[in-house]
Amino acid sequence: MTSPRPRKQVHLAAHFPGVNNTTVWSDPRSGSHIEFDSFVRFAQIAERAKFDFLFLAEGLRLREQNGRIYDLDVVGRPDTFTVLAALAAVTDRLGLTGTINSTFNEPFEVASQFASLDHLSDGRAAWNVVTSWDAFTGENFRRGGYLPESDRYERAQAFLDAATTLFDSWDGVDVVADAESGRLFSADEPGTYAIRDDFFDIAGRFPVPTSPQGRPVIFQAGDSKRGREFAAASADAIFTRHGTLDAGQAFYADVKGRLSRYGRTHDELLVLPAATFALADTDEQAAELAAEIRRQQVSPQTALRFAEQLWNRNLSDYDPDGPVPEFDPVEGEHTIARGRASVRQHGDRLTEAQRWRRLGAEKGLSLREVVIEVTGRQNFIGSPETIAATIDRYVQADASDGFILVPHITPDGLAEFADRVVPLLQERGVFRTEYTGTTLRDHLGLRVPTPRSLAGAR
Numbered sequence: 001m002t003s004p005r006p007r008k009q010v011h012l013a014a015h016f017p018g019v020n021n022t023t024v025w026s027d028p029r030s031g032s033h034i035e036f037d038s039f040v041r042f043a044q045i046a047e048r049a050k051f052d053f054l055f056l057a058e059g060l061r062l063r064e065q066n067g068r069i070y071d072l073d074v075v076g077r078p079d080t081f082t083v084l085a086a087l088a089a090v091t092d093r094l095g096l097t098g099t100i101n102s103t104f105n106e107p108f109e110v111a112s113q114f115a116s117l118d119h120l121s122d123g124r125a126a127w128n129v130v131t132s133w134d135a136f137t138g139e140n141f142r143r144g145g146y147l148p149e150s151d152r153y154e155r156a157q158a159f160l161d162a163a164t165t166l167f168d169s170w171d172g173v174d175v176v177a178d179a180e181s182g183r184l185f186s187a188d189e190p191g192t193y194a195i196r197d198d199f200f201d202i203a204g205r206f207p208v209p210t211s212p213q214g215r216p217v218i219f220q221a222g223d224s225k226r227g228r229e230f231a232a233a234s235a236d237a238i239f240t241r242h243g244t245l246d247a248g249q250a251f252y253a254d255v256k257g258r259l260s261r262y263g264r265t266h267d268e269l270l271v272l273p274a275a276t277f278a279l280a281d282t283d284e285q286a287a288e289l290a291a292e293i294r295r296q297q298v299s300p301q302t303a304l305r306f307a308e309q310l311w312n313r314n315l316s317d318y319d320p321d322g323p324v325p326e327f328d329p330v331e332g333e334h335t336i337a338r339g340r341a342s343v344r345q346h347g348d349r350l351t352e353a354q355r356w357r358r359l360g361a362e363k364g365l366s367l368r369e370v371v372i373e374v375t376g377r378q379n380f381i382g383s384p385e386t387i388a389a390t391i392d393r394y395v396q397a398d399a400s401d402g403f404i405l406v407p408h409i410t411p412d413g414l415a416e417f418a419d420r421v422v423p424l425l426q427e428r429g430v431f432r433t434e435y436t437g438t439t440l441r442d443h444l445g446l447r448v449p450t451p452r453s454l455a456g457a458r
């Protein structure tokens, strides 16, 4: 008889809200998305609740619609490394995860920044490697434009391999600083590396000694087959949008099933979906709150902006309280909305528009009401007991290994979850009551990687 599997521990992280309409920036309770005080308060709530880490997404260009800054986006996002380094000074245990793309950067810079953050935070740094969106974002960079889609993951893999070589380049070399013998290092040649491949031709010495976690924790967030393969080969955790039970289970089985191809085991890659929540005393009140949040998030103007992203044309004169447009979306290149993930996600616009129309007709919904329904992202709606039980159930059913929570009010929206749901997860024995380690690898149950031998690495 096989013994039952022990209950999985839930991993929890806090995504600082900053983009997309998960954020209700128009709510009077919302604070600044730029002032350091907001980041500090957010991080300290997460740390008080013993969360695994804080998470920052990356947006390198303000998004536009009809040639204007898209008012839904919270305008202005301070630089990731600057924020995380500052947060390292005001937190003690909380992991610090930054999204940094592999398309427009260089491995040396990114590796030295993350290795430095790992040192400054005593082993709490993580890098979410993304390939990023589009040429519109790329125009900010010296190469301009955008790497063809087919090359993005080639570069991402080469980029991460190069960064790994740099992270490992001090393998076995310690700073001894022995005044008597006059010896600074335990061996000669610290940080020596040489990397030559289709994307990089660099050689020299990496200036940052091996970081406290060996290497920073690696996340990945792309969802295509190639993206999932990249995560299975090289990441410690994957950030995803598949947050419902069914979609989560399918995604979980898919990515975990890819690991053995790379000689990796099931527990070497964590699956962490983004999740929003609407929390109230009772399930009924939470349902009302969730509906109210959705109405706040999708104002009549916002509904039109969403519809424009699908129809790929200006709909400023259209009535959001009227029916879903009868005419078809404009096919071909996207010209209306630039720099938005959701635009790329509308694969077949004609079919999607038909789905919106059908939904409107069947349920008697206006365009705005359809947008509210189809763009809904509230994962957890209910009383604290309901939400704790649901999260536990999803994790035990292998729909995820935990969640990266995105509160809709910045920065204090996390407090209610921390105060009311976390204690219930702790009572269930599935979430820590104290940090048991000091590094992010400790929190996530990830081992310190064995350095790749420099000779055999490339």
Ligand SMILES: Cc1cc2nc3c(=O)[nH]c(=O)nc-3n(C[C@H](O)[C@H](O)[C@H](O)COP(=O)(O)O)c2cc1C
Pocket: 056, 057, 058, 059, 099, 101, 129, 130, 131, 132, 133, 221, 222, 223, 224, 225, 226, 227, 228, 239, 240, 241
């Ligand atoms: C859950 C999730 C979060 C993402 N976050 C970011 C981000 O913060 N910044 C960014 O430039 N790209 C982000 N991306 C985009 C990915 O880098 C990638 O460009 C995009 O998903 C296309 O790759 P794919 O075809 O493999 O999905 C994210 C993607 C996903 C699925």
